[in-house]
Amino acid sequence: MSELQVWTYIVVGLSFALYFGIAFWARAGSTSEFYVAGGGIGPIQNGMATAADWMSAASFISMAGLLAFGGYDNSAYLMGWTGGYVLMAMLLAPYLRKFGKFTVPEFIGDRYYSQTARIVGVICLIIISVTYVIGQMRGVGVTFSRFLEVSVDTGLYVGMGIVFVYAVLGGMKGITYTQIAQYVVLILAYTVPAVFISFNLTGNPIPQLGLGAQMADGVYLLDKLDQVVTDLGFKAYTVQQGSTINLFMLTMTLMIGTAGLPHVIIRFFTVPKVSDARLSAGWALIFIAGLYTTAPAVGAMARLNLMNTVQTGAVGSPDGNLAFDQRPEWMKTWEKTKLLEMADKNGDGKIQYYNDGGLSDATAALAKAQKDGGDVAAAQKKLDEVKAKHDEKWGKFGWNGNEVTKVDRDIMVLANPEIAKLPNWVIALVAAGAIAAALSTAAGLLLAISSAISHDLIKSVINPNISEKSELLASRIAMAFAIVIAGWMGLNPPGFAAEVVALAFGLAAASIFPVLMMGIFSKRMNTQGAVAGMLAGILVTVVYIFWFKGWFFVKGTEMAASKPENWLFGISPEAFGTIGALVNFAVAFIVSRITPPPPEHIQHLVEDVRIPRGAGAATGH
Amino acid sequence: MLDKSAQAYWAANVRLLSMCLVIWFIVSFGFGILLVEPLNAIHLGGYKLGFWFAQQGSIYVFIGLIFFYAWRMGQIDRQFDVHE
Numbered sequence: 070m071s072e073l074q075v076w077t078y079i080v081v082g083l084s085f086a087l088y089f090g091i092a093f094w095a096r097a098g099s100t101s102e103f104y105v106a107g108g109g110i111g112p113i114q115n116g117m118a119t120a121a122d123w124m125s126a127a128s129f130i131s132m133a134g135l136l137a138f139g140g141y142d143n144s145a146y147l148m149g150w151t152g153g154y155v156l157m158a159m160l161l162a163p164y165l166r167k168f169g170k171f172t173v174p175e176f177i178g179d180r181y182y183s184q185t186a187r188i189v190g191v192i193c194l195i196i197i198s199v200t201y202v203i204g205q206m207r208g209v210g211v212t213f214s215r216f217l218e219v220s221v222d223t224g225l226y227v228g229m230g231i232v233f234v235y236a237v238l239g240g241m242k243g244i245t246y247t248q249i250a251q252y253v254v255l256i257l258a259y260t261v262p263a264v265f266i267s268f269n270l271t272g273n274p275i276p277q278l279g280l281g282a283q284m285a286d287g288v289y290l291l292d293k294l295d296q297v298v299t300d301l302g303f304k305a306y307t308v309q310q311g312s313t314i315n316l317f318m319l320t321m322t323l324m325i326g327t328a329g330l331p332h333v334i335i336r337f338f339t340v341p342k343v344s345d346a347r348l349s350a351g352w353a354l355i356f357i358a359g360l361y362t363t364a365p366a367v368g369a370m371a372r373l374n375l376m377n378t379v380q381t382g383a384v385g386s387p388d389g390n391l392a393f394d395q396r397p398e399w400m401k402t403w404e405k406t407k408l409l410e411m412a413d414k415n416g417d418g419k420i421q422y423y424n425d426g427g428l429s430d431a432t433a434a435l436a437k438a439q440k441d442g443g444d445v446a447a448a449q450k451k452l453d454e455v456k457a458k459h460d461e462k463w464g465k466f467g468w469n470g471n472e473v474t475k476v477d478r479d480i481m482v483l484a485n486p487e488i489a490k491l492p493n494w495v496i497a498l499v500a501a502g503a504i505a506a507a508l509s510t511a512a513g514l515l516l517a518i519s520s521a522i523s524h525d526l527i528k529s530v531i532n533p534n535i536s537e538k539s540e541l542l543a544s545r546i547a548m549a550f551a552i553v554i555a556g557w558m559g560l561n562p563p564g565f566a567a568e569v570v571a572l573a574f575g576l577a578a579a580s581i582f583p584v585l586m587m588g589i590f591s592k593r594m595n596t597q598g599a600v601a602g603m604l605a606g607i608l609v610t611v612v613y614i615f616w617f618k619g620w621f622f623v624k625g626t627e628m629a630a631s632k633p634e635n636w637l638f639g640i641s642p643e644a645f646g647t648i649g650a651l652v653n654f655a656v657a658f659i660v661s662r663i664t665p666p667p668p669e670h671i672q673h674l675v676e677d678v679r680i681p682r683g684a685g686a687a688t689g690h
Numbered sequence: 691m692l693d694k695s696a697q698a699y700w701a702a703n704v705r706l707l708s709m710c711l712v713i714w715f716i717v718s719f720g721f722g723i724l725l726v727e728p729l730n731a732i733h734l735g736g737y738k739l740g741f742w743f744a745q746q747g748s749i750y751v752f753i754g755l756i757f758f759y760a761w762r763m764g765q766i767d768r769q770f771d772v773h774e
Binding site for chain 1: 696699700703707710711714718719722723724726727730734735736737738741742744745746748749750752753755756757759760763764767772773774
């Protein structure tokens with residue numbers, strides 16, 4: 070066993086001992102503790118737990134990698150996944166806390182005085198949470214498999230077992246305290262390597278400042294990065310290349326999706342007072358910002374270090390590139406996972422990493438046409454065109470196509486400390502952080518799913534006389550089922566994790582957010598409007614996504630290729646949730662105006678949630 | 691509690707949160723997306739200003755906005771005597 074593996078076992082093992090110790094110490098007693106920890110959690114603690122709940126494998130592993138390769142164009146993730154908390158703090162959290170129930174469907178059912186509305190709410194919630202948790206299970210599997218050096222499937226089974234034990238036995242209280250510990254592990258794991266790297270590159274240990282600082286030669290880091298990538302034919306890091314409308318819509322979708330995610334909203338039911346719900350959102354965002362303002366530095370610095378590792382000297386000079394047989398150990402390890410691939414296309418024994426203007430794609434297309442009996446002549450013609458253009462620029466160096474043929478974005482954060490040659494204990498810490506991020510979110514989502522089924526379906530619709538003990542048992546069984554289903558789908562994911570997560574956000578934006586907001590801000594909104602709005606919003610969004618991604622993500626069933634020229638108004642399927650939300654608002658408004666207004670006691674209920682005074686602890690009916 | 695005072699309290703809340711959301715929109719969608727190019731002509735150390743708003747500045751403003759809203763609402767709650 071290598072020294073790195075020993076370190077990984079020690080650090081990950083210690084962090085697990087901590088989580089399980091806490092879960093055991095805080096075992097849930099009554100039903101209300103299982104769901105919301107008896108309302109006894111203060112705003113700072115709650116903010117920290119919300120942050121751990123919120124920051125998933127997508128934030129921890131994926132986001133900085135997206136920034137590293139997309140630069141400015143991927144800013145939507147930074148603004149979208151933080152700006153949603155402003156909406157949450159002002160439009161939803163305090164009023165839902167005043168309402169004083171356990172779950173989101175419970176609010177929908179009571180506010181819209183209808184079991185139908187509640188059941189539609191439960192269905193939306195389950196669709197959103199399950200799609201989201203599939204991505205998390207996959208993240209757990211990938212992280213475990215890399216650091217325990219087992220297959221992805223085995224890694225996933227290990228992850229399922231661990232999530233099951235503490236989510237099922239601990240309930241919300243166990244999760245809240247465990248998640249505080251996980252936040253600490255996660256943020257240390259993210260910032261420690263960033264501090265090292267920022268200091269090495271700029272002499273400034275604070276990554277947020279290091280990104281805007283000068284390097285040893287007096288050139289600003291971002292200017293240097295723009296220079297390095299454009300010299301190799303890539304687009305400048307700090308400049309926009311994608312369309313403005315898509316960036317705008319994606320940011321908006323992620324923001325309202327954030328505010329509509331049931332497992333995040335449920336967090337604000339756990340604070341003692343309405344004023345604490347407002348503050349709690351602020352604290353959550355502070356703790357989240359610790360990672361989100363560091364991520365741009367991690368992304369930019371990882372990209373710069375990666376470029377400099379391969380391009381060791383001047384572009385085009387014979388000794389300017391890394392020799393294949395001298396490539397560092399981390400490249401070889403990641404090549405084994407097939408998430409990093411390289412090929413010496415021009416046979417010079419060196420690695421060239423540059424933008425070859427589609428030469429590699431055209432070569433692959435020709436090979437595919439020859440193999441599958443496609444239009445070989447057309448593919449050859451296309452290749453000749455691309456090749457002529459390529460050779461004009463790069464032929465003089467003897468280059469023959471990009472030789473780093475695949476760099477999966479999701480490996481950047483995990484590989485980052487290795488690229489920067491940091492000590493093994495730092496790399497082990499990053500592994501522990503990635504696992505904490507994926508596990509904490511999976512556990513929170515599973516709790517939302519299980520409470521929706523046991524509380525909103527079984528207790529209120531199927532069997533209202535169920536005892537507290539049976540309800541608790543039902544919720545544990547529901548959670549175990551959800552883990553098995555999510556794990557099974559994680560073995561055969563319906564597309565890339567990022568697509569699945571984007572779908573979850575789009576669906577939350579299109580269904581839950583509008584119905585909650587209208588429930589508080591419009592006294593006139595009634596059952597008919599809410600149900601029609603939710604159904605219209607979620608249907609439009611689901612159909613648009615399946616149209617371009619395949620029905621139920623089955624490959625080959627797409628109605629059109631997912632390309633900007635095919636998209637409606639140039640809006641990608643990931644960014645379409647905003648349109649779904651607008652459809653929801655519009656349909657709900659029209660339907661509510663042509664149907665009778667809600668009864669008087671509902672209008673009083675709306676008046677009551679708008680006022681902080683009189684908020685008791687959450688109750689179960 | 692008088693109905694009139696409840697209405698005034700709610701109106702004060704909606705006024706405050708509308709103002710906050712205008713700022714929320716300006717720093718992210720305005721400075722970070724729609725006006726990014728003109729703002730990029732201005733530099734903040736090594737950061738282009740539009741780029742800085744998109745990847746750093748908007749997040750700091752979001753935090754400030756939530757705490758400002760929570761603090762101001764605390765005052766309004768007491769003013770209308772609806773605090774807990």
